[in-house]
Amino acid sequence: MDERYMRLALQLAESARGQTSPNPLVGAVVVKHGEIVGFGAHLKAGEPHAEVHALRMAGEKAEGSTVYVTLEPCSHYGRTPPCADLLIENKVKRVVVATTDPNPLVAGKGIEKLKRAGIDVTVGVLKEEADALNEMFFHYISTKVPYVTLKYAMSLDGKIATKTRESKWITSEEARRDVHRERRMHDAIVVGVGTILADDPSLTVRFGHEGKQPIRVVLDTHLRTPLHANIVTDRVAPTWIVVGHHVTEEQMKPYEQAGVRMIRMNENKIDVPSLLLELGKRNVMSIFVEGGAQVHGSFLRSRSVQQVIAYIAPMLIGGDEAPSAIGGEGFGRMIDALRLQVKHVEMIGPDIKIVAKG
Ligand SMILES: Nc1c(/N=C/[C@@H](O)[C@H](O)[C@H](O)COP(=O)(O)O)[nH]c(=O)[nH]c1=O
Ligand SMILES: [Zn+2]
Numbered sequence: 001m002d003e004r005y006m007r008l009a010l011q012l013a014e015s016a017r018g019q020t021s022p023n024p025l026v027g028a029v030v031v032k033h034g035e036i037v038g039f040g041a042h043l044k045a046g047e048p049h050a051e052v053h054a055l056r057m058a059g060e061k062a063e064g065s066t067v068y069v070t071l072e073p074c075s076h077y078g079r080t081p082p083c084a085d086l087l088i089e090n091k092v093k094r095v096v097v098a099t100t101d102p103n104p105l106v107a108g109k110g111i112e113k114l115k116r117a118g119i120d121v122t123v124g125v126l127k128e129e130a131d132a133l134n135e136m137f138f139h140y141i142s143t144k145v146p147y148v149t150l151k152y153a154m155s156l157d158g159k160i161a162t163k164t165r166e167s168k169w170i171t172s173e174e175a176r177r178d179v180h181r182e183r184r185m186h187d188a189i190v191v192g193v194g195t196i197l198a199d200d201p202s203l204t205v206r207f208g209h210e211g212k213q214p215i216r217v218v219l220d221t222h223l224r225t226p227l228h229a230n231i232v233t234d235r236v237a238p239t240w241i242v243v244g245h246h247v248t249e250e251q252m253k254p255y256e257q258a259g260v261r262m263i264r265m266n267e268n269k270i271d272v273p274s275l276l277l278e279l280g281k282r283n284v285m286s287i288f289v290e291g292g293a294q295v296h297g298s299f300l301r302s303r304s305v306q307q308v309i310a311y312i313a314p315m316l317i318g319g320d321e322a323p324s325a326i327g328g329e330g331f332g333r334m335i336d337a338l339r340l341q342v343k344h345v346e347m348i349g350p351d352i353k354i355v356a357k358g
Helices: 002-014 050-062 083-089 109-116 127-133 135-143 173-184 193-199 249-257 272-281 293-301
Strands: 027-032 035-041 066-071 094-099 120-123 147-155 188-192 215-219 239-243 261-264 286-291 307-313 341-348 351-357
Touching (some): 002 027, 002 066, 002 094, 027 050, 035 050, 050 066, 050 083, 066 127, 083 109, 127 135, 147 173, 147 293, 173 307, 188 193, 188 293, 193 293, 249 261, 272 293
Parallel strands (some): 147 286, 147 307, 188 215, 188 286, 215 239, 239 261
Antiparallel strands (some): 027 035, 027 066, 307 351
């Protein structure tokens, strides 16, 4: 029975995907005498936690109830009072937790508090599912750098454009819509200035997946992004441009006046580990890297890849000069190749979508 209610709590948590960053997804269900008397999900950072919503809905029925929650109840004063105290105040009889908090500072403290107050606590129901739900958040909390997804669309022979750099379109309308769903799951979209110069993309979430728009991050060492580029002028989503140390205040001024946030690195080049630290410092928990091939190559080189989402179209482009999905130096020895595990394969219209994880 515990699994049934925890599954519902997980579904509730998932419903807020893309809204809660930099907080995790959390769901809670209150059950009394075999009846669901309250439920809730954390919907937005700074707003009430899942347990608060669920207990509010339960009212007096919370007393003597069992509360199912997908993440250990918090025990520290964040922007809202601790949920562990609230559960104790509501005289809850039992609390079932799917997984403990990844933050070493608080891990286990909420559970301790509940046990000390005489509440019966069970930990680990559907732990796998609960950890998967917040894998990006857990990665960020434990490493302080964003979870990295590489995304590319390529032909059956691995090309992302023809030798004359034509690329519209390789994958179908449906596959391109699916990209927007994946974008929405991330705090930021990252591209190289080459993509800006080639496609003048908007890099926004559209096609009905709108919600919190991810930050658009352009890796642009020499600040070649045109001031008239969509991502500078459209004001639909935040735009950050990362430049090398040699770029001057003068050069950056017009972009700042256009509302762009400039990030100047300490070196004259943008190396991936330093970039990730800079983004992590600014609370970016997950990034969706859309290319081009050189940018993908630099993320691969530094082995900073947690997930790959590849869309493959049943077409052949050929040509030595046609760019493949991942450029750059690459690895010389097979032993150094980055090995992943295929987690998901599906057809989207005529195309194949493959999700693989490190
Ligand atoms: N050429 C293709 C893609 N191309 C991907 C990038 O080169 C585009 O600039 C980017 O997706 C445009 O973003 P937008 O302006 O927000 O629509 N991506 C795809 O999935 N299939 C393709 O066939
Ligand atoms: Zn809480």
